Amino acid sequence: MTRKDYELIARTLREVRNELLTEPPQSGAAVVAVVARALGADLLNTNPRFDLSRFLRTCGIVEVV
Numbered sequence: 001m002t003r004k005d006y007e008l009i010a011r012t013l014r015e016v017r018n019e020l021l022t023e024p025p026q027s028g029a030a031v032v033a034v035v036a037r038a039l040g041a042d043l044l045n046t047n048p049r050f051d052l053s054r055f056l057r058t059c060g061i062v063e064v065v
Contacts, residue, residue, distance in 0.1 A: 008046065012039045033061050 016038050020031065036059040044050045056062075 008042055009039065012042045032059070036061050 013035070016035050019038075020026070020034065026034070036056055040050075040052045040055045040059075043055065044052050
């Protein structure tokens with residue numbers, strides 16, 4: 001991984017933390033889903049071939065379409 005990758009992860013976690021601080025308490029599974037979606041979206045922005053659906057499934061997140 002590169003410094004750019006670490007910065008992306010840190011930035012995503014900071015944004016999720018700030019979002020969760022303004023929301024009511026959530027279960028651990030819901031927090032993981034929020035983090036996975038945010039990180040997946042950022043990864044997709046860095047690589048248009050990134051498979052967000054596959055990433056979320058691998059994280060155990062089932063997307064309802």
